[in-house]
Amino acid sequence: MIRFTLAQLIAHRVRLALTVIAVILGVAFVTGSLVLNDTAQRLFDEQFRTASAGADLTVRTATAFDSGMGVEVERDPLPAHVVEQVAAIDGVDAAIAVAKGSVRLEDREVDLGAAQLTSWIPQPVGAFPLRDGTAPVEAGEVALDVASAGTLGLRIGDRLTLVADQRIEVRIVGLVGFGDAEGPPVGTAVIASLGTAQEALGLGAAVSELMITTDLAVNELQPVLGEVLGASYQVATAQDLATAGAEAAASNLEMLQIVLVAMSVAALLMGSFLIGNTFAIVVSQRTRELAMVRATGATGAQILRSVLGEALVVGMAASGIGTMVGIGGAIGLRALARGAGVTIPDGDLVVEPRTVLVAVCVGVIVTLAAAIGPARRAAAISPVAAMRQSAAEARLVSRARTTVGAALLTVGAVLAAMPSFGADMPMLAVGLGIALAGVILIAPVVIRPMVRAIGAPLSRMGVAVRLAQESAERAPRRTSATVMALALGLALMSFAAIVGASVKTATGEQYREVIQADVVVESAGQEMLGGVHAAVFDEVLGVDEVGAATRLKYGHWRDAGMMSALSAVDPDAIEEVAVIRMIDGEIADLATPGGVVIAQRVAEERDLGVGDELTMTFARTGEKALPVVGVVADTTARALQTDFLVSLDTYAQHFTEDMDASVFVVGAAGVSADRLAAALERELVDHPTVQVRDQAAVIAGRTQIIDQLFGLVTVLLAFALLIAVLGIANTLALSIVERTREIGLLRALGMSRAHVGAMVQSEAVFVAATAVVIGTVLGAAAAFAAVGALGTIAPLPLVVPLDQLAWLGAAVAFAGLLAAFAPARRAAALPALEAISHD
Incomplete structure (x- = not known):
């Protein structure tokens, strides 16, 4: 059966090609998300570890916590006498005073942005090696990191203004690196003498922290310093500070991680529709072939393993390629995230073995899960019955499936509505997930009447349209799977558009209602x-x-x-x-x-x-x-x-x-x-x-993050929708193979090539139009539940941006029509006589 499985894969490689692409895109989303997260975490770790690598211990004013919402808390400065006190303790080789804080840079009254000001510390304790020029040891002298100097167009000899507690005129005398890099992964580093940094930050004789070096074991000196200084001061190891700083910086990426995970799930779900549809059609087209194999002694279990074996090979090959595509795609994801206002450091991509393992496993599991249904149907074929069976899909949908789907939809809708009446917010996600499962199950039942309703006003356009309508109705499961892949993408886009518009409107209304400032x-x-x-x-x-x-x-x-x-x-x-x-x-x-x-x-x-x-x-x-x-x-x-x-x-x-x-x-x-x-x-x-x-500009600023976040979601969903578009192309292409003889007969009866192409294009119209209706309704329903739930936190009106939804629907419909272009040309090009003789 192994040789049979491999032979079938080779024989049907063209039919499975788009399935491979769908898996590749889905796995690429997962890989890119994991790589981006690991890269950011590693670079943040390196940044903070490098910054404190030369010191053994650090003394700072004690605080109840180190950071909040990704921002390091500002501490009271250390009095000057603490420096002398620490330096006199046995075991302390050096107690280096550090003054640091945030400043803004001006170049002839032009704002160059925020920077981190740090006093100069020579290596090996300091993290900023001098690369060019001289060290900033005199008053009014500074050095910039090489990367920022290039970005800002600054060089040695230029004059700047440091804006913090005081305005200080300074001159660039040197350029520094950051460890082995040209600058810190995030932000601009400005290095000045201790006196200049203290003056700019308004510290007087105080300092921000002390960096301690010692020949003793860290765990020996740390408790001694803690006992001498008391509970008002924090004595931490360089490793502890690096870990805490990296975690605080990486916490800013939590929202991005949630978005990327959600998009990965959506892409894989869309891909599962295409995978299941492809295997269902291929199995249907191979009914006689599989029956012959059964007649020669193969068992149903062997057929099941054979089809799943094909899915396994497809999943493994596509997942491997998708992993590589995702690694490269992480660069694009980083650029998109920055466009959405998320700070992600520069640096080489980090690919952990765990990333490759997870991505491949996810791709293989999704492929196998999507192919289980077609594989079971193939295994259940009776050899004698199959020899007489046509490749057409059964028209009826089981009552059990309809009943379960309706029950899931009802339960999901109730659970999704509960947060609007005070239930916990996670119930919303649970309810929407259950409701989606119900919609998927009952979709074949509602597809036929929907196609009929959409086709009613179009049926007068000719025979090609009526035949396309009949084809879409003939295979409700196949049509519903194709429709749902496209509808899911549109539903997510519609959901984002409605929730985003509602939040923006509420933000503006609340601000205008309360703030009366001119x-x-x-x-x-x-x-x-x-x-x-x-x-x-x-x-x-x-x-x-x-x-x-x-x-x-x-x-x-x-x-x-x-x-x-x-x-x-x-x-x-x-x-x-x-x-x-x-x-x-x-x-x-x-x-x-x-x-x-x-x-x-x-x-x-x-x-x-x-x-x-x-x-x-x-x-x-x-x-x-x-x-x-x-x-x-x-x-x-x-x-x-x-x-x-x-x-x-x-x-x-x-x-x-x-x-x-x-x-x-x-x-x-x-x-x-x-x-x-x-x-x-x-x-x-x-x-x-x-x-x-003015108020309009303030409100625009308040809602900018909403625009950026939902803009990122829309762009990512647009990429995910490629999978759904491939689904339409794949389904139509495979159905043409299945209907080759039918097309030949139509040509023989007088249908022109143009009409054959129009018939295939019309079928895509029905699929796209149905997807637009279902996707818009699902997205609006989910948004209604989400707005109701969020309304329990703050008043939130439901705002439906009809123009935006119209553009989204039009774009999705156009994409569906575009997907049918190649299958339509192929169908139109079929020679009539060869098509009639096709078996």
């Missing part, structure tokens, strides 16, 4: 955790056209093991620029020392009210119990972007960051928004890292 001053880089220097607020207040202004800050805190964000406002001024709707208490009560205002949904979920206490863990001050002084409406909380509000004074008690996220400004009496914006732009001309935005 203009907002924000960071040009749109950093949530700051980006607007504190001095900007003072300058804004000095502008004559300003009637009122207040600042907003953000911070992270640990909430029962999870990270949450909070907003800090001035309770005496926030109502001058925003409409604050309180459910209980007053916003002015935030002036209560240490008080917190929580969103209504938080109050309901945790059964909290005014007078209760909320336990919050801050990186700098640890666990604190803050009194709840008010409950704010969810719409207000969403506009301010967090569910927890504190006063600026409370913020200062727990955070060292002194950067604003936004400055809300209302014009003086009689001053228009345009005039106010122009005045502020003139006043803030020396702050090129901030922008003055």
Whole structure:
């Protein structure tokens, strides 16, 4: 049977070619996702390990946690006396003071973006070897990493301005690498003397951390330093810091990983339809051949193993190729992710053995699973009956399949709707998955009436269209598998379009409803955790056209093991620029020392009210119990972007960051928004890292991440839809082989080549049109459930972007028609006499 299986593969290699391509594309998605994740993690590991490779231990101010939401917390600086204290401890060879922090670079008032400023440390302790020029040891001297200098068009001798706590004019005197690389995987590195870095960051005589070298074993010196310094300081090994830093940086990729995994599943699911359809058609076309084999003594089990053996070979070969394609495709995925605003480091791709094993196994398993149904049908053929059986597919769908499908669809719909009434959010995904399984099962039942309904107005167009309609109705399982592959891709695209439009609309409505500021001053880089220097607020207040202004800050805190964000406002001024709707208490009560205002949904979920206490863990001050002084409406909380509000004074008690996220400004009496914006732009001309935005621009900034994320999803789905398009081409091509004699008879009865081609194209029309209807309905239904579930967190209107859905439907329909072009030409080119004699 092995030789028979291999012979069948060789004989039907052309028929299985598109199946191989489908598996290749599906496996490529999986491989690319794994490679991209492993590459980012490895490069982050190397970045942080290289940065601390020369030191044995590091001393920093202790915090309750190191990072939040992918951002490293800002620590209190180390007093100067700690440097002397550590240097005097036995076993410490060197205690090297380090000043580091974030700055922005300006070149003649042109903002060059953010950079990480670090004081110069010679090798082997320092991570930045000098590549060209001289080391930045004098005041006002800096060095840039080679990669960033090339990207920014800077060279030795150029002058820059460092913008942080102070504005410092500096000159580039050298270029540095990062370990063996030309620069860090992410970001720009600026190296300066210790004094210059301290001045720019406003540290005075203090430092950010100490790098310790020792000849002792690390585990011997670490507890000694901890005992001498006390609990206020953290003594960590270089390895621990590298691991923690890499994990914090990689956490920014979590959303991308979720998207890529979802796209991989979608691609494999689409591919499974094509695989199953191909094997079903091929088995049907080989009925006589398989019957002959059964008649010569082969058992049903042997036939089953033979067909699955073909699937195994196809799966293994395609998975191997798909793995290689996915490795190369990871480069394209990295570019797409960057376009969506996800930071991924540069560097060589990392291909782990586990990636190859998982990708190949997934491809083989999906191929085998999709071929099980056709293999079982082949094994069940009776030798005598099969000798008389035609290749046509059975018209009837079993009642059991219909019943199970309807039950799954009902149960799935109920489960998907439950989160809209307070159930856990994961129930939505479970319900949608079950409902999809039900739709797949009952699809053959609904395909025939749908094709008939679509064909009713088209039947007058001629015999070719009527024959195409009959062909689509004749094999409902085959047609439904082809339709569902295309419909699934469109459903996901429609889902993304509706949910994205709903979230964007809600974001804009909530912001306009709450924020009454004429203009907002924000960071040009749109950093949530700051980006607007504190001095900007003072300058804004000095502008004559300003009637009122207040600042907003953000911070992270640990909430029962999870990270949450909070907003800090001035309770005496926030109502001058925003409409604050309180459910209980007053916003002015935030002036209560240490008080917190929580969103209504938080109050309901945790059964909290005014007078209760909320336990919050801050990186700098640890666990604190803050009194709840008010409950704010969810719409207000969403506009301010967090569910927890504190006063600026409370913020200062727990955070060292002194950067604003936004400055809300209302014009003086009689001053228009345009005039106010122009005045502020003139006043803030020396702050090129901030922008003055009107409400429309602010809302666009808030929704930019939504556009980027759903744009990435749409692009990836477009690639996945190639599999569905291949499914149409493959099904039509194989059906032409199956219907060769029928086509020959039609030609003999007078049908022209053009009409034969039109018949095949018309069948593609029915498939594409049915897929558009089903895909749009499925996507809209899933989006309706998702919007309802998300609406329990914040008010979320259902917005259906009809124009976008129309374009998506048109694109999918056109792709389906394009897929039929080659099969139609092949059918039209069949010689009539040869086709009639085809067996």
